[in-house]
Amino acid sequence: MRMLGRTLRLAVMTAALAIAMTGALALPIGAQTATSDGPKIGASTGLPLPRFVSVKSGEVNVRRGPGTNYPIDWVFVRAGVPVEIIAESDHWRKIRDVDGATGWVHKQLLQGDRMALILGAVNDMIDSPYGNFEVVARVEGGVIARLEACDTGWCRLRIGDVEGWLPKSVIYGVYPEETFK
Structure with missing residues (x-):
């Protein structure tokens, strides 16, 4: 399903955690607001968080942060894969996949089709x-x-x-x- 294997992704995530623990890396937190009723609403879209969408194309980079200057952690190689949007930052969406892995994807690479x-x-x-x-x-x-x-x-x-x-x-x-x- 992804170009990089689980082992490589785990190694990258472990390295990122080690760097973060030293204070050298600050991962961005997606913009979101809580309503008076409790559910979170995406600041960029006004849509509920979390919510399911799907990957639009067969090659979607998942990055460590919300921007092209952040490294690619893995690549979806299959269109239609469902993912969960858990945060928003301008044109970027933080997603979680079926394995629980998280990363940032540009909004144009996601679609609202429910898969x-x-x-x-x-x-x-x-x-x-x-x-x-x-x-x-x-x-x-x-x-x-x-x-x-x-x-x-x-x-x-x-x-x-x-x-x-x-x-x-x-x-x-x-x-x-x-x-x-």
Whole structure:
């Protein structure tokens, strides 16, 4: 999914932590404000934080800070991967991926399309989560699907021309309490 492997990313993050502990590196904090109700709102967009979006293209640099002068920590090499925006700074968004890794991406490299990354080994996609159901597809972990709708415990997804339901527990790209049509 990313050009740099987990081991290299861990080594880079460990080095950054060591530098930060010496006081030589100050990582920027994204601009955000808390509303009186508690949720955070992005200062640049006015949209809620955190929120899910997806990677727009097949080559997206993830940087250590909000600007091209910061080093690239890793590169997404697959379009449609869901990521979570956790902070904003002008034209940059701090994202978190399925592994919990964070970094900064320019806003033009992200899109609002709701996508899902299927977790686990193989999951049965069913035609309806209510009453009797039929399996419409067997979906392997790592597949990216379009999120069509989510209710209490299930999401309707589209993979190519196949549409069906999977439990939220096997999906990255939606919050457990989130519902939408």
